[in-house]
Amino acid sequence: MRTLSRLVAAALALALTAGALLVAIEIVLAGVGAGPLVVPYDSWYSNGRSTMWDSAVARRAFILVLILGAALLLMGLVRRRPLSLPLSTRHELVGTHVARRGLERSLSRAATSVEGVERATVAASDTRARVLATASRHETGNLKELVTAAVNERLGGLRLAGQPSSDVSVKGMKS
């Protein structure tokens, strides 16, 4: 999502820059009596005079604008997990962080180090580390407590600034 929004942002910024510059140039050229350079504003004007507000083409255009706007708003508002999580500060001029992906992989290894855990996926944010572990057997027993302890031990050793809480769930292997 982060990559997509960066691509969309770059494309939009480029289109807006080029479009706005073109509009300014066309206005200046029209002011000195020259015809349209790139933008066919003569035919756009004719279409604008002949197209009615309740026409199908106008409705289709407004629906498209509405969908585009909703997509951009969604892209802008969706909450993304940070690339790194801040550690507790020891020196005023030194900012320290731990990379989120490395932390997630490490917590996953901590969870799978518990005997009876087959695999674990972790999604960490600055407030919570969500762990979904899969047991190697049907019964999960006390695996949740053991995985929580392993994850908390690793999290606690880092002294993260926000000290995210762990949220562990364990599911048994399907028989």
Added chain:
Amino acid sequence: MSGDVDRINRYVLSSLGFVLIVIGGYGLARSFGSLGDRYSTGAFLSTNVTSFVARNSEWFWVVAALAALLVGYLAWRWLASQIPTPNSLGQFELNSDDSGGFTRVRARAAANGLARDIARHDAVRAARVKLIADARSPEVEVKVDVYENADFVSVRAYVEDEALERFQRMIDAVDLRASIEFNLSEAPARSLA
């Protein structure tokens, strides 16, 4: 830096999205007669609009061109923020004394020295250091790969209190700003030998 770009993108994309939703919503409401029948049956460019522009063409097009330039400038700034700028420092001068002489230090050599110093710690798998340009003094960006089974507090203490302190003394910096990112690496497998 990339966090700043993402924050700007979120703000601009949300704002543009909101504006487009308002335009699309208004257009559809007017098109379907929600604002009154007389608004939905008229031409898209009404006589009122065209005659207003014709009456005020002396200033209207000047304002329109300036508005287009303003939008273009803002869009250009937005576009420029997407492109990462190479801010690595080439070289810097050590604080000179009263003799008038000075010493130039190649930033990459100094950065490599700090990286080697950090990597001397047993729990550090690798370290990368970059000195970046700052208006007042060099700023250090450090990335440290640490074995996850290490005593993390002692690694931090080594990097921040020892290695960085030595580096600060070496380059004679008064207020050295640093940004350190630790990446947890899988602990090496124990040898049976």
